[in-house]
Amino acid sequence: MEYKFEKDYGCLMLKMPRELDHHAAEYIKEEADSLILQYPVRSLVFDFSDTQFMDSSGIGVIIGRCKNVRFSGGYVKAVNLNEQIQRVFQLSGLMKIIDVE
Amino acid sequence: MEHLKNEMKMEFLAISTNEGFARVAVGAFVAELNPTVDELADIKTAVSEAVTNCIIHGYEQKEGSVWIQCSIQGRQVEISVTDTGKGIRDIEKAREPLFTTKPELERSGMGFAFMEAFMDEVEVVSEPWKGTCVTMRKTIGEA
Ligand SMILES: Nc1ncnc2c1ncn2[C@@H]1O[C@H](COP(=O)(O)OP(=O)(O)OP(=O)(O)O)[C@@H](O)[C@H]1O
Ligand SMILES: [Mg+2]
Numbered sequence: 692m693e694y695k696f697e698k699d700y701g702c703l704m705l706k707m708p709r710e711l712d713h714h715a716a717e718y719i720k721e722e723a724d725s726l727i728l729q730y731p732v733r734s735l736v737f738d739f740s741d742t743q744f745m746d747s748s749g750i751g752v753i754i755g756r757c758k759n760v761r762f763s764g765g766y767v768k769a770v771n772l773n774e775q776i777q778r779v780f781q782l783s784g785l786m787k788i789i790d791v792e
Numbered sequence: 793m794e795h796l797k798n799e800m801k802m803e804f805l806a807i808s809t810n811e812g813f814a815r816v817a818v819g820a821f822v823a824e825l826n827p828t829v830d831e832l833a834d835i836k837t838a839v840s841e842a843v844t845n846c847i848i849h850g851y852e853q854k855e856g857s858v859w860i861q862c863s864i865q866g867r868q869v870e871i872s873v874t875d876t877g878k879g880i881r882d883i884e885k886a887r888e889p890l891f892t893t894k895p896e897l898e899r900s901g902m903g904f905a906f907m908e909a910f911m912d913e914v915e916v917v918s919e920p921w922k923g924t925c926v927t928m929r930k931t932i933g934e935a
């Protein structure tokens with residue numbers, strides 16, 4: 692998974708895959724959790740700019756990582772959502788849980 | 793527009809690589825109805841939810857097969873997704889938003905809620921240890 696860590700801000704940016712389904716979710720969870728352990732993450736940004744599709748498996752990815760980052764007082768947001776993904780966020784209530792840009 | 797009638801069936805192994813294959817195949821099949829981008833996204837999401845449920849819940853990520861039957865009747869698409877896995881004991885409860893039997897796998901209990909939101913009708917037939925069949929219908933080009 693592509694990612695970027697900005698040391699000065701403690702900001703970890705994770706690039707989500709083209710299709711965030713159950714198949715992709717399994718490896719994303721694993722990689723994201725190992726990055727969260729590896730870096731002193733103060734804010735976690737999910738970047739959806741390459742993502743065309745997301746289903747309920749993506750919700751689990753986001754909520755699970757939120758818990759892990761917030762546990763240590765971190766902040767989470769999601770950026771660059773297309774319309775399909777915005778609808779999934781809205782219907783699932785994710786919009787109320789994390790900031791969306 | 794002429795009255796369309798078409799049908800297809802497919803069978804594949806219940807493994808996660810086939811989730812993408814299944815939603816793309818169904819999307820390609822319904823393309824003759826010229827769905828909008830949103831309608832196509834709705835159908836693909838609903839298919840993805842139903843197939844993922846067969847793999848995670850029906851077979852609990854063990855061996856099995858998934859069957860999809862898809863038909864077009866005029867402007868209506870009907871899609872059935874079937875497994876012969878563990879089945880659902882309480883269907884009404886399973887369909888409630890946020891209900892999940894696998895929170896340890898970080899499931900959110902939103903699959904059926906999405907199928908209902910994105911399709912016009914969702915029917916669930918299931919019997920413990922026999923399997924589950926989810927039938928979804930949507931009329932294309934209503935708006
Ligand atoms: N094909 C199936 N076979 C057996 N049980 C199923 C099947 N589909 C759904 N279920 C049951 O219904 C429950 C609700 O399904 P739903 O798709 O709404 O949520 P989920 O799969 O648990 O979570 P999510 O879809 O958000 O990842 C599941 O937790 C499971 O107990
Ligand atoms: Mg589900």
